[in-house]
Amino acid sequence: MPPTDHGSGALGLGLPVPEHIRGRVSEVREFIETRLRPIEDRLAGRLVDERDHLDREGRIVPEVQEAKDEIRRIAGAAGYHALPVPVELGGGGMSPSDLLYVQEEVYRDGLRLTKEVLAWTEGPTPLLYHLTDGELRERYLGRLMRGEVSACFAATEPNAGSDLAAIETTATRDGDGWIIRGHKAFITGAPFAQFAQVVAQTEPGSGKEGLAVFLVDADTPGYRVGRMATTMIEDGNTSELHFDGCRVSDRNRVGEIGQGLALAMLWINWARMRRGGMCSGLAQFCLEASLRYASRRRAFGKALEDLPAVSTMLAQMYVDLYRMRATSIQCLEQIEALGYTGLVVSPAAIRATSVMKLANDEALFRVADTAIQVHGARGLTKSAHIEKIFRVARNLKIPAGTTEIQEWTIAKTLRRAD
Numbered sequence: 001m002p003p004t005d006h007g008s009g010a011l012g013l014g015l016p017v018p019e020h021i022r023g024r025v026s027e028v029r030e031f032i033e034t035r036l037r038p039i040e041d042r043l044a045g046r047l048v049d050e051r052d053h054l055d056r057e058g059r060i061v062p063e064v065q066e067a068k069d070e071i072r073r074i075a076g077a078a079g080y081h082a083l084p085v086p087v088e089l090g091g092g093g094m095s096p097s098d099l100l101y102v103q104e105e106v107y108r109d110g111l112r113l114t115k116e117v118l119a120w121t122e123g124p125t126p127l128l129y130h131l132t133d134g135e136l137r138e139r140y141l142g143r144l145m146r147g148e149v150s151a152c153f154a155a156t157e158p159n160a161g162s163d164l165a166a167i168e169t170t171a172t173r174d175g176d177g178w179i180i181r182g183h184k185a186f187i188t189g190a191p192f193a194q195f196a197q198v199v200a201q202t203e204p205g206s207g208k209e210g211l212a213v214f215l216v217d218a219d220t221p222g223y224r225v226g227r228m229a230t231t232m233i234e235d236g237n238t239s240e241l242h243f244d245g246c247r248v249s250d251r252n253r254v255g256e257i258g259q260g261l262a263l264a265m266l267w268i269n270w271a272r273m274r275r276g277g278m279c280s281g282l283a284q285f286c287l288e289a290s291l292r293y294a295s296r297r298r299a300f301g302k303a304l305e306d307l308p309a310v311s312t313m314l315a316q317m318y319v320d321l322y323r324m325r326a327t328s329i330q331c332l333e334q335i336e337a338l339g340y341t342g343l344v345v346s347p348a349a350i351r352a353t354s355v356m357k358l359a360n361d362e363a364l365f366r367v368a369d370t371a372i373q374v375h376g377a378r379g380l381t382k383s384a385h386i387e388k389i390f391r392v393a394r395n396l397k398i399p400a401g402t403t404e405i406q407e408w409t410i411a412k413t414l415r416r417a418d
């Protein structure tokens with residue numbers, strides 16, 4: 001990882017951060033530097049290039065995964081994984097709008113190991129708020145909130161991605177339980193998760209009416225982690241997942257039969273909403289690195305920053321950064337007012353969530369691309385860390401709903417009267 005100059009972040013770039021959240025933002029920065037950075041530093045040499053921390057199958061090597069798990073446990077114990085979970089469920093009750101600034105601070109370091117201070121899709125999400133059985137809520141949601149375990153969400157299959165209602169994984173009634181059979185693909189966190197939130201069809205041919213969500217422990221007979229998904233982001237953490245006749249108790253069903261799509265959308269929309277601080281934080285990393293480089297590097301007798309074409313690139317990055325933050329803040333305000341954790345979400349909140357994902361994904365892609373351009377050949381190297389952000393930015397346009405699905409959702413909800 002490149003050394004980061006922690007500068008003054010959003011505030012230094014002249015971006016507004018509300019007064020009431022500044023203390024929290026400084027607190028998370030201090031927590032990262034004092035508690036988590038030493039763990040990352042132990043592995044310093046191995047984290048720059050994926051070839052040094054992935055095995056031949058493309059999976060994160062044990063030493064690095066152990067460091068990630070250690071960070072998750074320390075951050076979980078300090079309450080960071082429960083930060084956005086409602087207070088009545090034992091969480092910190094932080095609103096998504098406030099979480100945006102905390103996320104920004106975390107991602108302003110780029111894609112470092114320390115970003116695990118906040119839970120991403122492996123942690124608690126609104127889907128699990130719908131567990132009503134107290135014992136199960138503690139076993140699954142409680143342990144995720146404390147960072148003791150990690151989870152994955154398994155919806156996508158080889159024959160069904162955007163069209164979730166077309167999934168072929170089945171859940172068949174068997175006495176007081178269910179037998180799950182199916183094959184999931186591109187599941188983030190699957191290689192290391194302690195349990196999966198599985199979307200399955202209970203009545204083949206019934207479309208979304210038969211969908212349900214089941215929690216399946218990784219040690220259930222028939223649960224099998226399959227081939228790694230070796231994609232351009234080389235995260236070492238995404239794979240296939242097989243359910244070869246896994247038996248789960250009916251208690252492990254979240255919600256009712258027929259609520260599977262709505263529950264899945266709670267997870268998916270949460271991932272869309274989280275794009276906000278993640279993308280603007282990574283864009284800040286790109287802009288800060290570009291500003292530093294353009295002031296140091298000289299060409300034609302001048303610093304790059306004095307060349308009009310380079311100033312234009314820096315200004316465009318800033319405008320994109322400003323635009324993505326403004327969009328996120330406005331969308332989150334609307335989403336919070338309309339509600340985002342219930343099974344029925346208003347079309348306006350769904351639309352704002354899609355607007356947020358689309359705007360952030362597209363803007364980060366442009367910013368990362370421009371940052372590489374400002375850095376010249378150096379921008380293409382692993383050590384500058386920007387090419388990794390560029391690859392991740394390209395990837396972001398696919399998971400949690402593609403760009404086209406966001407556009408379709410926006411258009412569909414506009415046609416309906418809210």
Ligand SMILES: Cc1cc2nc3c(=O)[nH]c(=O)nc-3n(C[C@H](O)[C@H](O)[C@H](O)COP(=O)(O)OP(=O)(O)OC[C@H]3O[C@@H](n4cnc5c(N)ncnc54)[C@H](O)[C@@H]3O)c2cc1C
Pocket residue numbers: 121152153154155156160161162163185186187188189231233238395398399400401402403404405408
């Ligand atoms: C790194 C990574 C991590 C992932 N993590 C997870 C995970 O944790 N859990 C999980 O369940 N899934 C995960 N996925 C899967 C991801 O959610 C799907 O890839 C995504 O939903 C798109 O599905 P698909 O790839 O099957 O594309 P398809 O649905 O086959 O779409 C192919 C193309 O057709 C377009 N298209 C499809 N339908 C429409 C439409 N109605 N209107 C316009 N265009 C359309 C798409 O936009 C796309 O361009 C992950 C994927 C990646 C790459």
